[in-house]
Amino acid sequence: MPVVMFLLLVAVQCALWMHAAQVVQLAASEGDRTGRSMGGGQQAGIASARAVVDGPGSDVVGAQVTTSVLPGDALWLRVSGRATSVLPGLSFAVSASAVGPIQEFRSTP
Secondary structure, X not given: OXXXXXXXXXXXXXXXXXXXXXXXXXXXXXXXXXXXOOOOOHHHHHHHHHHHHXXXXXXXXXXXXXXXXXXXXXXXXXXXXXEOOOOOOOOOXXXXXXXXXXXXXXXXX
16 A cells, blocks of 8 residues: 555656646746737746746746846746655756747838
């Protein structure tokens, strides 16, 4: 019976890890979309990603959101954290990043 319980806890831990990976990917996508949109910006992207990661049912612990503007006016956003742990001493890291061009109007010469 102890082996069966351990295997069940391992399965639950894997499910929590997969869910946390999906949440982090969604947060990176939403933050990137908001940050790149017209009138958005880095702070808006961070706030949008934080809203997803800190939202209900997130399963992400200690999330960090970083962003930077790359050469060529592209926004890069990275979300990282750890999956909720049900097994003592076992915690999986999750991270995702998104990059895309910043939307802006430019006049033609």
